[in-house]
Structures are given as C-alpha cells and as structure tokens.
Amino acid sequence: MRYYSTVIVVTVLSVAYITAAPVEIVDDSLSELAADDTAAELGESGFSVPVTHHYREVNLKGPDAYDEAIHKWGVQKDLPTGLNVNSNLILHSDFRKRVPDTSVKATPQGNDVEYTAPVSIGTPAQSFNLNFDTGSADLWVFANTQPTSQTKGHRVFNPTKSTTFKKLSGYTWGITYADGSGASGTVGTDKVAVGSAIVQNQFVELPSTVSNNFVQGSNDGLLGLAFGKLNTVRPKQSKTFFENAMSSLSNKLFTAYLRHAAVGSYDFGYIDRSKYTGNIVYTPINTQNGWWEFPSKYYKVGNTNYTLSAAATGIADTGTTLMLISSTAAKNYYATIKGAQANSQVGGYILPCATKNIPPFYFNVGPYVASVSGANVIYGTSLGTLGGVSYCFGGLQPITGNQFIFGDVFFKQNFAVFDYANARFGFAPHSY
Structure with missing residues (x-):
C-alpha cells in the first residue's frame, strides 16, 4: 500500500x-x-x-507504483501484445539497479x-x-x-x-x-x-x-x-x-x-470551500465490498466516447498512486499520444517526457464526468531514452477486470468528499 x-x-x-x-x-x-x-x-x-x-527519486516511482497497486488490489497487468519495446529503451543507471525484471512477479521497490x-x-x-x-x-x-x-x-x-x-x-x-x-x-x-x-x-x-x-x-x-x-x-x-x-x-x-x-x-467533519472550484457533485456509493465504490461505465478520449461493461465500477483510493483503468481504455488513450507505447522493460505504458498538448482523459464518476489533465499523465521524470528521446512513465495504466482504481493521479486534480452519513462520494476540481 x-x-x-x-x-x-x-x-x-x-x-x-x-x-x-x-x-x-x-x-x-x-x-x-x-x-x-x-x-x-x-x-x-x-x-x-x-x-x-x-x-522520491521521481525517475523510479512510476513502475514501482504500478506494481504496488497490482499487488494491493490482486489484479493483473493488462498490457497489449505486439507493442512492447523489449530492449531499445536505454535505462538510466539508477533505474537499472532498482527496478526488477518485469517478466517476474515484482516486490514493490518504493520511490x-x-x-x-x-x-x-x-x-x-x-x-x-x-x-x-x-x-x-x-x-x-x-x-x-x-x-x-x-x-x-x-x-x-x-x-x-x-x-x-x-x-x-x-x-x-x-x-x-x-x-x-x-x-x-x-x-x-x-x-x-x-x-x-x-x-x-x-x-x-x-x-x-x-x-x-x-x-x-x-x-x-x-x-x-x-x-x-x-x-x-x-x-x-x-x-x-x-x-x-x-x-x-x-x-x-x-x-x-x-x-x-x-x-x-x-x-x-466539514467542507472547506476555499479548496475547490465550481460545485461538488455527488454519486451514491456501494458499500457492499467495504470500499468507496461507484459506477464508472464511460470514458472519453479526444472526441470519442466509449462504453465499458455494465458492471464496471470505480474505487476512490487515496492510498494508490496511479489510476488503474481497463486495458482497452489505456490502449485507446495512449494511441492518441505520439510515441507512447507499452514497454515490457518497465512493465507499463511510457511516453516521451517532452510531449506537449497531451489530451485529458475523461471518465465518469456515477452520472458525472471527471478528468485527468495531460500534465498529470506524465508521471515523474525520465526513465531512460529511446532513440535519443527521454521517456516517462504514464500516470494511467491498464488492469484486468471491471473494478478500476482512482488513485492520487485523480486526487491531485480533484477535491474529494467521503460522506459516510449519506453513503456518497463527491468531487470538484482544484488546481493541479
């Protein structure tokens, strides 16, 4: 955790x-x-x-956070096949020393x-x-x-x-x-x-x-x-x-x-109005599993809307660092970013660190739409270089199943209300 x-x-x-x-x-x-x-x-x-x-040493934290979340939630990574960069990413020396081979089960290294x-x-x-x-x-x-x-x-x-x-x-x-x-x-x-x-x-x-x-x-x-x-x-x-x-x-x-x-x-016990902009919107939560869990069945990339399984839910988890989403959603999102690709060396999606105008990722929290800005998608600093280009880890990563984990990548842009009395979760944007 x-x-x-x-x-x-x-x-x-x-x-x-x-x-x-x-x-x-x-x-x-x-x-x-x-x-x-x-x-x-x-x-x-x-x-x-x-x-x-x-x-932390920010060039190390993305892959470790992904492995950590995988272990916490008992899910599997769901990277696409045929898109892996197996050996061309020239990893920085400190990263090589600390990140385990992603072909084996990893113990989180922290950072x-x-x-x-x-x-x-x-x-x-x-x-x-x-x-x-x-x-x-x-x-x-x-x-x-x-x-x-x-x-x-x-x-x-x-x-x-x-x-x-x-x-x-x-x-x-x-x-x-x-x-x-x-x-x-x-x-x-x-x-x-x-x-x-x-x-x-x-x-x-x-x-x-x-x-x-x-x-x-x-x-x-x-x-x-x-x-x-x-x-x-x-x-x-x-x-x-x-x-x-x-x-x-x-x-x-x-x-x-x-x-x-x-x-x-x-x-x-109270809501500080100075900590968010606009209005807080609320969605009922399902407490059956003990989590702050709500429906999350739609997402948007660019101008295209997508529908997830009717059973898809999101879990608001302040203890997870990244956003873990469906493999299809991750594939569709990173396809819009030039140079982004799934990478087997670090076990997740990477993208050029200098990428400009990264599109936001939109997704629903109950009946409402939330977003993660492109600036928040580049996670940490350079992991290494590919063809002389520095690559960073992505803040959105794919998992199997229909329960998606909205971690700190979400909270760093959204003020959140955990309303126990009314069994609901609320959010409103704040500055990143």
Whole structure:
C-alpha cells in the first residue's frame, strides 16, 4: 500500500482552517455503550490534518507504483501484445539497479509520492506519520514487536512506554496481497489522536513482521479510512478511527485535498470551500465490498466516447498512486499520444517526457464526468531514452477486470468528499 523509501523529504507547513478544542471519544468496538455515553460533543466544528508530501527519486516511482497497486488490489497487468519495446529503451543507471525484471512477479521497490499525516498514539503521546488510506480499514504502526532489521528509518511505537496501552489477548490481524506480501501481528487498544480528536481504546495493530515493501516505506504505518467491514482484526473486527470519531463531528464526512508538489490536508467533519472550484457533485456509493465504490461505465478520449461493461465500477483510493483503468481504455488513450507505447522493460505504458498538448482523459464518476489533465499523465521524470528521446512513465495504466482504481493521479486534480452519513462520494476540481 504505497510504502516507500525516502531519498529527499520536503515537509510543508499546513494551515488548519477550522480549529477546535480536543474531543475525546471512546472506541466502542469492545462494548455496547451508546455513542452519547462514550463521546464528547465537538459541536459545530471539525478538525483538519496536514499531510506531508514526500518526494522520491521521481525517475523510479512510476513502475514501482504500478506494481504496488497490482499487488494491493490482486489484479493483473493488462498490457497489449505486439507493442512492447523489449530492449531499445536505454535505462538510466539508477533505474537499472532498482527496478526488477518485469517478466517476474515484482516486490514493490518504493520511490513514489505518498501523502502522510501526523498521528499520536499512547500516553505520553508517541508521534508517527501515517498513510491515510481510503482503500483499507486497519490502523497499524511500526512497533518494537518487529525485528529491528525491519524498523530502520521508521518511528517505532513502544507499547510498554504507554500507560494507556492494553494488549488484547488472542487478537490478531493480517493484511495479505495477491503476491503473498503483507503484514500481520498482535492487537491492543490505546489512545489515538488525529488533529483535535482523541479516541480512547482505539484498536492499534502491532506487526510481528512486515514484508519488504512496507520496510522500504517512508511512512510509519497506515490509518485506514474505508468501511470497517474490511478490517482484518480477529476474532472481532475493529471500527476505523473515523467511524469512532464521526459521531462527535458536525458532519459524518471527511475530505481529501491532495495537491501536486504542495501542502494538502484531510479535513474531518466539514467542507472547506476555499479548496475547490465550481460545485461538488455527488454519486451514491456501494458499500457492499467495504470500499468507496461507484459506477464508472464511460470514458472519453479526444472526441470519442466509449462504453465499458455494465458492471464496471470505480474505487476512490487515496492510498494508490496511479489510476488503474481497463486495458482497452489505456490502449485507446495512449494511441492518441505520439510515441507512447507499452514497454515490457518497465512493465507499463511510457511516453516521451517532452510531449506537449497531451489530451485529458475523461471518465465518469456515477452520472458525472471527471478528468485527468495531460500534465498529470506524465508521471515523474525520465526513465531512460529511446532513440535519443527521454521517456516517462504514464500516470494511467491498464488492469484486468471491471473494478478500476482512482488513485492520487485523480486526487491531485480533484477535491474529494467521503460522506459516510449519506453513503456518497463527491468531487470538484482544484488546481493541479
């Protein structure tokens, strides 16, 4: 889930548009207490959490992000046949050293942009930068329960130094991807603070071991913002942090404002009108699978409209970097860009980095049309050269199946509203 190693870290300061006194909420995952008995009222306020934009060696991040998303969602790449450039791309030396042969199953190597936010756990508070992920529902953090070889470069939670930590005997958790990678371990409860909200007795998942893609990441864990039915804690699932906190917010929603190369934020309980243009449009979501999922059956390339399967859906996932779309849609789109081609060396579509006037890609979110601009399609910097021309990785990549993943390539141009109370997803454009 997009856990990457840091080469250069740029930390950007944020502004909280609405502030509020801290509110303490008790996780009722272990009890049947009513919300009114366990949560203090926040009133007509919410809280805003700054996100830190991590920069990587940008010439490496595109292919790794594609492999990472493939592993997370358990899908397969779906590149066309007969169009692969097998050996003519002269890769830059640093890329050759790090990207595995794409003819074999790859373990993500990291090196991509991700958005993290500060989270405090325990008493006294221990601080971490976590990845807020609308594609999952676990809250886990690097901990001293892991081998020290896995924790280098991460802030590590020490439960013995928290007076409020309680281990849950017999409870376990585990996240597994299609390639067998993942993380698993034990579970406890502790005080967790995000912005101005504090949840007492929030389930906190501590790894016994994590796979290499997590170890190489720059974040210290993950805070899931999908629906709790996806939570992997057993024998009893945990509610997410947001599900525990939302009853004390003015509105049971949160927003994602993820910007290209600039500060962004997650806002909880309110919508900041200064962060988008035009009007927010909403579409109902299907929560059956636990994701923020909605119909997405049409797309447009140039002046041509295309129809997808009646079963096609989109999933809004802040934890995936790229946009993963149908193979036919990717083929039709890149056919409009001179020099663009599927490349077997890096395992995805590439295009000349200097390409001008790249067309936008239009697609539907429910009954509404969203877009990704051409400027957002060139992902990172040069991977290498072909015939003396520098080539970059594409921000749109093909997968099999009818569930398409709208990751940060989408969010970097669209302000998003995750409206839990009304089971709907909203978006409006913001500047790229």
